[in-house]
Amino acid sequence: xxxxxxxxxxxxxxxxxxxxxxxxxxxxxxxxxxxxxxxxxxxxxxxxxxxxxxxxxxxxxxxxxxxxxxxxxxxxxxxxxxxxxxxxxxxxxxxxxxxxxxxxxxxxxxxxxxxxxxxxxxxxxxxxxxxxxxxxxxxxxxxxxxxxxxxxxxxxxxxxxxxxxxxxxxxxxxxxxxxxxxxxxxxxxxxxxxxxxxxxxxxxxxxxxxxxxxxxxxxxxxxxxxxxxxxxxxxxxxxxxxxxxxxxxxxx
Numbered sequence: 001x002x003x004x005x006x007x008x009x010x011x012x013x014x015x016x017x018x019x020x021x022x023x024x025x026x027x028x029x030x031x032x033x034x035x036x037x038x039x040x041x042x043x044x045x046x047x048x049x050x051x052x053x054x055x056x057x058x059x060x061x062x063x064x065x066x067x068x069x070x071x072x073x074x075x076x077x078x079x080x081x082x083x084x085x086x087x088x089x090x091x092x093x094x095x096x097x098x099x100x101x102x103x104x105x106x107x108x109x110x111x112x113x114x115x116x117x118x119x120x121x122x123x124x125x126x127x128x129x130x131x132x133x134x135x136x137x138x139x140x141x142x143x144x145x146x147x148x149x150x151x152x153x154x155x156x157x158x159x160x161x162x163x164x165x166x167x168x169x170x171x172x173x174x175x176x177x178x179x180x181x182x183x184x185x186x187x188x189x190x191x192x193x194x195x196x197x198x199x200x201x202x203x204x205x206x207x208x209x210x211x212x213x214x215x216x217x218x219x220x221x222x223x224x225x226x227x228x229x230x231x232x233x234x235x236x237x238x239x240x241x242x243x244x245x246x247x248x249x250x251x252x
Contacts, residue, residue: 114184115208116246117159119191120215120229122151128241138224146239147192147232152215154195154227160206161189161231161246169202175230176218181206185235189242192230193219 126134129145136143164183172178177194191212198213206212217227233242244250 114162116248117161117209118246119159119161119231119242120150120152120156122156122228124243125149125151125225125228128239128243130239130241136222138222147190147230148242149222149225150229150231152228154215154217156215157211158191158194158213158215158229160200160208160210160212161242162187162208164189164206166200166202166204166206166212169198169200171196171218174219174221176220177213177216179212181212187240187245188234190232190234192232193217193222193228 126149128148133142134145162183164181167182168180170178175192177196179191179198179200181189194213195216200212215227215229231242233240
């Protein structure tokens with residue numbers, strides 16, 4: 001039995017040597033493990049180092065087989081582009097169309113007033129009487145005078161008092177050779193006591209101042225007055241005074 005305070009024996013010294021041997025083995029194990037960890041390349045299952053490039057991955061693509069023959073070319077569907085309307089080409093050396101301006105004259109701009117012309121160069125001998133009775137020298141009685149008598153000699157010209165159309169040309173047993181003209185606004189003028197074969201013809205047109213005939217000695221109803229023109233004017237069935245038109249006093 002070992003006594004306390006005595007020198008260590010041989011067994012104690014062996015225990016001390018064993019401790020140092022174990023310590024040395026552990027140190028060697030640590031060194032070897034560090035060498036393996038840092039210097040020995042890792043296997044495919046180990047962690048990849050940062051400097052190791054990533055392997056390229058190739059994905060297999062399945063391409064359908066196409067049986068090409070000369071009689072059956074490949075059909076390709078091409079999406080048609082939308083149609084763009086063609087812009088018409090500008091004509092060479094095109095010039096802007098000239099706009100012709102029509103400037104109305106003063107006569108065209110203002111309403112045209114009717115033109116009136118006196119039927120003969122002679123003066124009025126017996127005026128229109130309307131409803132008033134006047135003495136009639138041929139018959140020697142008093143009656144209305146439905147027209148206006150103008151002095152003149154046989155063969156003197158007779159003029160159309162306004163524009164119009166020749167309504168009638170005829171011969172009356174009392175009033176002699178007669179011509180009737182139709183004018184605007186329903187006015188008709190009747191020229192009596194003309195010479196035979198007047199210039200005016202039925203259906204023709206006349207302008208104010210046109211010669212329609214000449215004074216004759218054919219008016220038997222007023223033969224006591226000698227050769228003269230008897231001119232009547234009517235609007236519908238109503239007799240009117242032609243002098244109101246010729247002098248511009250119509251409606252007064």
